Amino acid sequence: MRNQFSFSALTTVLLLTFWQPVSSQNYFYPDSTFEADGFAIPQFAGDDRANALAIQPGDGKLVVTGANGEHCLVTRLLPNGLIDNTFATNGYLTFKFNNTPFDTEGTAVALQSDGKIVTVGYINSGTKLDFAVQRISP
Numbered sequence: 173m174r175n176q177f178s179f180s181a182l183t184t185v186l187l188l189t190f191w192q193p194v195s196s197q198n199y200f201y202p203d204s205t206f207e208a209d210g211f212a213i214p215q216f217a218g219d220d221r222a223n224a225l226a227i228q229p230g231d232g233k234l235v236v237t238g239a240n241g242e243h244c245l246v247t248r249l250l251p252n253g254l255i256d257n258t259f260a261t262n263g264y265l266t267f268k269f270n271n272t273p274f275d276t277e278g279t280a281v282a283l284q285s286d287g288k289i290v291t292v293g294y295i296n297s298g299t300k301l302d303f304a305v306q307r308i309s310p
Contacts, residue, residue: 206253218241223237223238225281237278244293274297275295288307290305
C-alpha cells in the first residue's frame with residue numbers, strides 16, 4: 173500500500189509540475205487574410221489534384237503542381253491565395269510530359285534562381301510508370 177501511495181503522490185507532483193492550462197493561444201486557426209477564410213480551392217475544369225508546393229523567394233507566391241484530369245498541372249497563387257492570372261494562361265498550365273498520349277501527373281516542384289520551374293512526375297501508360305521531368309521557362 174505504501175508503494176502505491178508513493179507512486180500516486182509522485183504522479184500528482186509530476187502532473188502539477190508539467191501541466192499547463194490549455195488556452196486559445198495554443199491553437200492555430202485558418203488565416204483570414206488567405207482567400208478570406210484561410211482556404212484556397214482554385215477551380216479548374218476537370219478533376220484536380222495538388223501534390224507539391226514551392227514558395228517563390230522574394231514575393232511569396234505559391235507554385236503548385238499536380239494533375240488536371242490526365243494532364244500535369246502547374247499553377248501559381250498569390251500570397252493571399254488567389255490565382256495569379258499573370259502566370260501562363262489564366263494562372264495555370266496543363267501539359268503532358270513529352271506530349272505522351274498517356275496520363276501524366278506532377279508530384280514535385282522546384283524553383284530555379286532564374287525563374288524557371290522544374291516539375292517532376294510520372295507518365296502512366298497503363299502497364300508501367302515512367303519517371304518524367306520538365307522545366308518550364310517564365
